[in-house]
Amino acid sequence: MLLTLTLIGFLTLAAVVSIRWVLRRVDALGRVRAFPKIRVGLCLALALSCAVPLWTQARLEGRLERAASAMVGAQVQVHCQTFGEAFVDLGQELGYVAWGPGGVPERATVIKRGPCADLRSWLASSKDAPSRDQVVAVHVLTHEAMHMAGLMVEAEAECAAVQRDAAMAVALGASAAQGRALAQEYWSTVYPAMPADYRGGCGPGGTYDERLATAPWQTGS
Template sequence: MGIRTLVVVGLSAWAGWLLVRGILLRTVPWIGLGLIAVPLVVLGVTERQWVDAEHRFSAVARALAPGTDGVHCQRLGETFTYAGAELGHVDWDEDGVPTGPAMVSYETCGRLAAYRNSSGTERSDPPLDQVIAVHVLTHEAMHLAGRLREADAECAAMQRDAWVAQQLGATAAEGQALAETYWREVYPRMPDAYTDDACTADGDLDETPGDGQWP
């Protein structure tokens, strides 16, 4: 249970106690209830928006990896107890089967939401952190689909980034531009475990060789 949920539960319990106390004392503490209601509504709306975004990202991931649990967007409270530094990860059992949803970091989910809600110049020329966030979603979906080796998941993801961007509201041209930006500006700087010389146009990891389109 995330911190936001715990706060909502705590505030709700406090409001209930004030109401019961008011009934017993035959006076309703309107000021106290009002002070609780405002943050309770704000937190509830924020959590609802976060859950809606998580469901949307999960639908995209499951389209690429049918039968899996999709995506879990890390909540702010989870960042304080999470020891890893990855933007996303998938846990597997000893047979290489995902044991749950792909975890996507709090910051990455926020950037995915920002990309999904963007328009105009920001959509056609998104900040690099949003480009990376879209790719993280695709990359983790490739892990969910059974590509355990990082270089395989990375290369397969680059060939699907344009499609994922379109599922988040981009046009075909905007999606292709995003995929090309990742290929040019991010992929060359990735650690060796994430790269492969065969990940190039008409290379062994090109899933549609000869089509003249890369990534």
């Protein structure tokens, strides 16, 4: 928001300076004043410096939204936390979905600044050897997508996400083999260390086993 307001401010200032020149371009002696190109150019350059990161973030969010919407089966919104938002954020969670009226999860999520940066770096990589943070970042998006789909119990949402991490990775541009490898990495190294309220009922024949072909415990997955 701050970056957007700054962008608007510099564009407005450039417009004001230009309009003021138009209204006063001829002085009292009839001489034409030079266009204030340095001041206008500086304002436009500063506006551009704000526009580039805004465009980059919007492009990333659009890509994440398309993948998450495919998992949910409906249009959802994904917002990557900005620097200003992160500065005042004291929460420890990596992402969250707000609960609307009646306790129903909204179809919008905020992914924290760190995981969004990891998602960006993973998307730009070959996706062959993701770091642990990148694996977790992809899973965070899947987990929040499960909340947006209506799952409110953390253990259920976590298990549903575990079974869809491979599909999420593919929706984001990974190959099927890369998606399976990422899902198995999360299942074998990250999931066992999750807090107790995120675990339970997940695994072959478990309460939340949906018997999906993309589940990391399926033979040949």
